[in-house]
Amino acid sequence: MHKQSNPLQIYLDHGATTPVRTEVIDAMLPYWTDVYGNPSSVHRFGQLARKGLQYARTTIAELINCRTNEIIFVGCGSESDNLALRGVMWAARKFGIGNHLITSAIEHKAVLDTASQLRDLAGFDVSILPVDEFGQISLDDLTSSIRPDTVLISIMAANNEIGTVQPIEEIGAIAQERGVLFHTDAIQAAAMLDWDLNRMPFDLVSMAPHKFYGPKGIGILYARQDIELISALTGGGQENGRRAGTENVAFAVGAAVALRLALEERQENTIHYQALKNQLIDGIIESFSDDCRLTGHPTNRLPNNASFSFKNISGNDLIFHLDVAGISASSGSACLTGDPEPSRVLKAIGLSDEWTKGGLRLTVGKQNNEDQIEYILKVLPDIVNRLRQIKVQIA
């Protein structure tokens, strides 16, 4: 589309989204012009559509080992987070069984802003656990913040910006022991975990298929069947009364196929991603001295996430210059209107002001290879140096 003299277009922002794979597109196609009925209709068109929806739901349930009625289709990953938090807390309010929510300082805004709104507009109590320099919460902090009126703990499986993986099985075990529900935003991690919800102590899990080569415009919420959820979207009673709206059968089927393929390929993808991620991390850390640092946990991190911060550099400028050089990446403090804020996550892990605007996130995917990484390693130091030069020259 863009006419540029640089023909290279290296996509390194798989944490933002991924291309839809052809198997998924093929699986979705019939549902637009052939099987187009409304799944709620009595007639055969409806029945066939319902069957497609059923297939999608069953497939996903089998893949993550839960019951079919525990899968709720929603409009996006953020909606899944919203439904988990609001659904549970309002139900607790309705039954008078508690008022307190615990979450962490580095959750996605879909969790944190929802929590803030619950606190500010509806009088729920919210505790926000701090994180250490790697972005992990302390299990002791968690345990001591659980109160008799705690209803829900929400801690993400892995952080989108810095890639750090949280000890969600331990967190789930603590929650279980104390009779508190546990929700995990697994949007970044869904394709990387070995799912077994029969064994894993999770009550609610959020996923977004567009992160694993499925379509945008659909999200998944797993909710253990005995959990009461007050729905945010009311009306036609779809999704067992938990989320109204004519079901997007095509996308549900696409989501199921995407998840199936992602989990089938999980091990080989993980190996592929780790190699490229390590090549990136080693190469970048070596090229820079103490004006660049790895952010997030060095080993306990998503296999595809290499994130850094550059001292006294604007992450926004960096990704702009990188894009012109043919490398598409992201930064925790980028902004389409040129008004970047310091990254909340980098502040939470204790970085000072000189670092918090300089984030760079590189997330590899299936389409990336060693040669592309080599190119980035060659080009990145140049770009950072040039940006530093500009600062020096205009000072």
Next chain:
Amino acid sequence: MRQPHQNPRAILANEENSTRRVVVAMSGGVDSSVAAGLLVAQDFDVIGVMMRLYSEPSQGSETKHNRCCTPDQMADARRVANQLNIPFYVLDTQEFFFNTVVQPFIDGHVSGLTPNPCIACNRSVRFDFLLKHALALGADYLATGHYARVSDTAEGYQLKKAIDGDKDQSYVLHVLGQYELARVIFPVGDYTKTEVRELASQLGLPVALKSESMDLCFLADGNYHRFLVENAAGSLQPGPIITLTGSEIGQHRGLGHYTIGQRKGLGVSVGQPMFVVKKDPANNILILGTREEASKKRLIAQRVNWIAGNGPTAPIMAEVKIRYRANLVPAIITALDDNKARVVFEKSVFGITAGQGAVFYQGENCIGGGIIADEVI
């Protein structure tokens, strides 16, 4: 680097254009949009960049935007970029713009000057900061929607007035040197404003019918009196108004509210028209005089830039503009040490204001200029 040419239409269809990268400074307005469109039509490798400049801080729950960097303007610029099929980025320039343009504007008013912030912006922000970014991106040129022309001659680059004399912006571009002129393109300088609007329609640009404002870009509402009151309140104390002979004839509201040559709104009545002649910020006094007393025959310019690189070694004859909208007045200019110049006018000129630009022309060429100093030698 630039193709030598005598044809005033600067952008020629040229096979080599596609290997040349140009960063276009886009504002969402008609001029910069058409500039981008012309470059794309001539097959350059074009990248659109909009600078996010300083906006006044939020008051209450409304984020106050300046006239220029509103989300709407940005959306317009982005739409134009999409239409032209070029990438579009926003460069955060807020702090730098505040430090190099806004703060000096405030400080200037506090010391009794009337700065022209567009000159500072072109000197520091557009043709230094942005130019450096453009070059760092591998661009060969930076293009803007300014009305001006550059020509390449055996003696070097020349800055010429735009074809449309009414829109000519060479005045604020007098800060450019040979280095910058080798690296800038002003696509719309060869067209009249009417032609530019037609081009916008022809190119199908969504901003063809936009109106343009002439106010300072970083003001939310064009009201610089309010801006000064809010940002330099301490220096805007009432004080005495006196004549050149020392008689006190009234009170002023704060020196920053007045400009040299101002006649209206002085609140005095002495039987003849009185004009602001001078400000004395040290004593907070406003000095009025007759029209003759408010006219001077000479000025000293400082921070003088000569387009050719070096100043003339002997006094030269030229025409001078003492304000963006002033008429050209004949004068003799002598280059002095320390990047200064003395300008002696043929006839007294009314309203010479320290802080404004004094820009020198010979025919179509802008040959340089500087900032009018608060001293007369």
